[in-house]
Amino acid sequence: MSLLIKNGEIVTADGRMHADVYCEGETITRIGAALEAPPDATVVDASGKYVFPGFIDPHVHVHLPFMGTFAKDTHASASQAALVGGTTTFIEMCAPSRGDDLLEGYEAWKGMADGQSACDYAFHMAVPRFDERAAEQLREVVGDGTTSFKVFLAYKDFFGVYDDELFGALSLARELGVITTAHTENADLVAKLQQKLLAEGKTGPEWHEPSRPVRVEADGVHHFATFLEATGARGYVVHLSCEAALEAAIAARRRGVSLAIEVVAPHLLLDASYAERPDFEGAKYVMSPPLRTKADARSLWHALEAGLIDTVGTDHAPFDFAGQKDMGRDDFTRIPNGIPGIEERVKLLYTYGVSRGSLDLHRFVASASTNAAKLFGLFPRKGAIAVGADADLVVWDPAQRSTIRAANQAMPVDYSGFEGFEIDGRADMVSVRGVVQVEDGRFTGEAGRGQLLRRDPVDG
Numbered sequence: 001m002s003l004l005i006k007n008g009e010i011v012t013a014d015g016r017m018h019a020d021v022y023c024e025g026e027t028i029t030r031i032g033a034a035l036e037a038p039p040d041a042t043v044v045d046a047s048g049k050y051v052f053p054g055f056i057d058p059h060v061h062v063h064l065p066f067m068g069t070f071a072k073d074t075h076a077s078a079s080q081a082a083l084v085g086g087t088t089t090f091i092e093m094c095a096p097s098r099g100d101d102l103l104e105g106y107e108a109w110k111g112m113a114d115g116q117s118a119c120d121y122a123f124h125m126a127v128p129r130f131d132e133r134a135a136e137q138l139r140e141v142v143g144d145g146t147t148s149f150k151v152f153l154a155y156k157d158f159f160g161v162y163d164d165e166l167f168g169a170l171s172l173a174r175e176l177g178v179i180t181t182a183h184t185e186n187a188d189l190v191a192k193l194q195q196k197l198l199a200e201g202k203t204g205p206e207w208h209e210p211s212r213p214v215r216v217e218a219d220g221v222h223h224f225a226t227f228l229e230a231t232g233a234r235g236y237v238v239h240l241s242c243e244a245a246l247e248a249a250i251a252a253r254r255r256g257v258s259l260a261i262e263v264v265a266p267h268l269l270l271d272a273s274y275a276e277r278p279d280f281e282g283a284k285y286v287m288s289p290p291l292r293t294k295a296d297a298r299s300l301w302h303a304l305e306a307g308l309i310d311t312v313g314t315d316h317a318p319f320d321f322a323g324q325k326d327m328g329r330d331d332f333t334r335i336p337n338g339i340p341g342i343e344e345r346v347k348l349l350y351t352y353g354v355s356r357g358s359l360d361l362h363r364f365v366a367s368a369s370t371n372a373a374k375l376f377g378l379f380p381r382k383g384a385i386a387v388g389a390d391a392d393l394v395v396w397d398p399a400q401r402s403t404i405r406a407a408n409q410a411m412p413v414d415y416s417g418f419e420g421f422e423i424d425g426r427a428d429m430v431s432v433r434g435v436v437q438v439e440d441g442r443f444t445g446e447a448g449r450g451q452l453l454r455r456d457p458v459d460g
């Protein structure tokens with residue numbers, strides 16, 4: 001099995017050159033000018049196109065039991081949607097809840113993905129409870145190659161941890177060399193504000209943001225950073241949404257706290273006015289942390305352009321509008337939180353960052369692929385175009401134009417949060433470990449090709 005990509009312009013996080021890429025089996029074996037291939041090789045002409053390393057989405061929910069329902073995806077559907085958007089690896093939150101056995105949860109998530117995913121995947125292991133048994137089980141999970149944890153300061157008594165548990169989880173993470181990702185909103189404050197708003201008769205989706213204002217998130221970031229400092233663990237804030245939280249994260253870094261920052265596509269491109277749409281349509285845009293002001297989104301873009309933000313993910317969490325989001329028609333606290341996006345992340349970031357914005361093309365690759373690979377122990381196998389790396393490649397045609405429509409999406413959800421957004425560029429060809437999975441922007445590949453990526457802890 002061999003694959004030759006000819007005449008393209010290779011663009012990575014730190015380099016750019018016109019060259020051919022030759023892959024044998026699952027691996028890139030040669031990069032150079034005018035490469036020859038055997039007659040049975042698959043040859044892709046990338047003239048006038050970019051060749052990017054496969055993109056990595058560091059924050060995805062596929063199987064998600066949450067708020068009285070389940071996210072509407074399978075590993076087959078999520079991975080195929082990821083691939084048509086150019087994402088060749090995603091990291092899913094393995095999220096058992098507080099009452100569940102952690103190891104049983106981990107095995108269940110693995111079992112659901114096994115043989116189903118068309119692209120490669122890994123897990124962040126949630127820690128919804130921490131005690132001796134949890135510690136023992138987490139050691140096993142890390143030993144199995146799942147070397148990142150997830151803690152929620154929000155959603156208390158479901159996914160959330162108490163402070164003594166947070167301290168224990170981070171101390172273990174430090175000992176094992178594991179990075180801990182965190183949803184940083186102060187759960188108690190959110191609960192109080194929700195109660196107050198509902199008591200005032202404020203029940204619509206537009207009240208979701210006021211129930212979780214920016215200071216609640218900034219407080220969460222500061223709190224998490226304080227615990228990282230006390231334990232010496234490495235941290236990663238997921239879906240950071242606003243300038244106040246960004247300031248808290250950067251202040252922590254200045255004190256020497258090891259803290260990476262993720263933003264997600266909805267916070268870059270949507271704002272709180274979407275959740276104010278009439279006839280309950282605002283429910284489509286309810287996620288946590290909530291959509292913020294346009295000024296907050298601008299601050300995130302500036303920080304991304306300046307290299308202060310490490311990764312751009314999706315927080316893909318698909319719930320139908322009809323039958324799921326409308327569970328909260330009379331009470332915004334019951335609207336399942338989340339916006340789908342695994343299919344759209346790369347094209348949105350390319351269009352509104354690179355093509356129509358000021359995001360450097362290398363920063364685009366770094367934030368959508370390479371930085372996640374480095375932070376989560378996948379580099380240089382993933383996130384790179386180099387001899388020896390996995391042949392996960394995206395041939396990107398910058399000349400293509402399209403408009404996002406739910407009616408055309410691969411994701412099995414009844415709406416798109418980005419309906420009507422114009423798009424520049426398309427992932428024409430996408431390969432996963434040397435096998436072409438997407439041709440002419442459509443999934444044509446092997447449904448179960450994806451593998452669980454077992455990772456070593458990252459020093460540092």
Ligand code: URP
Nearest residue numbers: 183287288315317337338
């Ligand atoms: O609203 C969100 N973000 N839903 C998914 C669960 C989470 O908090 O990441």
Ligand code: ZN
Nearest residue numbers: 183239288289
């Ligand atoms: Zn979250």
Ligand code: ZN
Nearest residue numbers: 059061093315
């Ligand atoms: Zn999430």
